[in-house]
Amino acid sequence: MESRIYRIIELWILFVFVPVSFFWNYPVQLKVGLGVIGFMYVLFLMKKAGILRFVKPEKKFWKLFFVETSIKLLLIAIITSGYVYYVAPNKLFYIVLRQPILWVMILFVYSFFSVWPQEILYRTFFFERYRSLLGRKWVVIFINGLVFSLAHVFLRSVLVLVLTFFGGILFAYTYYTKKSTLLVSIEHAIYGNWLFTVGMGEMLAFPS
Numbered sequence: 001m002e003s004r005i006y007r008i009i010e011l012w013i014l015f016v017f018v019p020v021s022f023f024w025n026y027p028v029q030l031k032v033g034l035g036v037i038g039f040m041y042v043l044f045l046m047k048k049a050g051i052l053r054f055v056k057p058e059k060k061f062w063k064l065f066f067v068e069t070s071i072k073l074l075l076i077a078i079i080t081s082g083y084v085y086y087v088a089p090n091k092l093f094y095i096v097l098r099q100p101i102l103w104v105m106i107l108f109v110y111s112f113f114s115v116w117p118q119e120i121l122y123r124t125f126f127f128e129r130y131r132s133l134l135g136r137k138w139v140v141i142f143i144n145g146l147v148f149s150l151a152h153v154f155l156r157s158v159l160v161l162v163l164t165f166f167g168g169i170l171f172a173y174t175y176y177t178k179k180s181t182l183l184v185s186i187e188h189a190i191y192g193n194w195l196f197t198v199g200m201g202e203m204l205a206f207p208s
Helices: 004-021 028-049 059-087 094-098 100-134 137-150 158-178 181-200
Strands: none
Touching (some): 004 028, 004 100, 004 137, 028 100, 059 158, 094 100, 094 181, 100 137, 100 158, 100 181, 137 158, 158 181
């Protein structure tokens, strides 16, 4: 087991320094290289720790998970629908009505090639690696929401930073209580795909 100081430095490099550096202008190839190296390093540590494996969620979590997620989705749907209607009414469900094929493609690509890697890194690895380091439940959850928001700083959008911070809190709480990468990935995909569906794609840098 690496020392406490080593893990603190590692946390700062992987979850603060590298993501924040993407905000600045330097060669894209270097940014991609840093991202790939960082992710490979994380996978190596997960493999070494024996946590790079599929774990089926306990049966008792499924019903509660879908009830909680449905309630949160309803609240998110009401708030975001009202927001889009007020800010850009012409965008409300635009992609579903005008470009349904693109909509389906984005749902698939986002769910499997964006959400899953994010949850492996920001929930599974983060919690298994740093939970004991950071201490109390809500401290870990808050910091996780913060670093998840920082991961999106390169998009240069205050709206994205706010949404990903609160989204990170929700996902962190789900992982902390359910300890399931699959469940938190499903939740992440549901909320993210809804935001795209309701018409917030351009606001959140989705293709349109």
